[in-house]
Amino acid sequence: MADAPFSIDVDGWIAGLRRVESPNADERPDGELPSLAVIHAISLPPDEFGGDDILRLFTNTLDPHAHPYFAGIAALRVSAHFLIRRDGEAIQFAAAGRRAWHAGVSHWCGRERCNDFSVGIELEGGDAHPFTAAQYATLRQLLGALCARYPITALAAHSDIAPGRKTDPGPYFDWSELAVAGLPPRRF
Structure with missing residues (x-):
């Protein structure tokens, strides 16, 4: 995590963060700006941390033979805007x-297709693991910068926008860690 506040350029890139561009992104609908931040959790292989398999998934280079779990997900075309590692590094x-x-298939406050109007933030983790203090610190800093740059009015879990289909960031995510001045509340 950087000590200085994050600075977002006109296109939405943050200076100083490691950049691994995903081909799984495109233009938002005309005039649409992010108004929702979605918190996710991911680990690949499941419940293992620290490797580059998440990066490979998001760049369509995941080897389906490297782990039995990967055979079912290697063909997915998915990404997020950000990943926050266990040590607080943001990518x-x-x-x-x-x-x-x-x-994915999602809805929020009567709107479908949440990708159109949201920013996705993945935390390296899962339903069975608490998140780290370093991850919360980076997440707060990142959300502060995003809220300063875009009209973000709400935070949501992936499970909030895809109920019954997704469970992340899971029961160990502590929403009170984000209850600081300047950040919008989690809404349902």
Whole structure:
């Protein structure tokens, strides 16, 4: 995590973050800006941390033979705007001004296709693991920068926008860690 506040350029890239551009992003609908931040959790292989398999998934280079779990997901074309590792490192896959493919079939406050109007933030983790203090610190800093740059009015879990289909970020995500001045509340 950087000590200085994150600075987002006009296209939605954050200076100083590791950039691994995903082909799984495209243009948002005309005039659409992100108004929702979606919190996800991912680990590949499941419940294992620290490798580059998430990066490979988001760049369509995941080897389906490298782990039995990968055979079922290697052909997916998905991404997120950001990944926050267990040590707090943030990696950016798509400019926040573009549409990353993180939400899938989704709805929020009467609107379908949440990818059109949201920013996706993946935390390296899963339903059976608490997140780290370093991840929360980076997440707060990232959300602060995003809220300062875009008209983000709400935070949501992936499970909030895809109920019954997704469970992340899971029961160990502590929403009170985000209850600080300047961040919008989680809404249902």
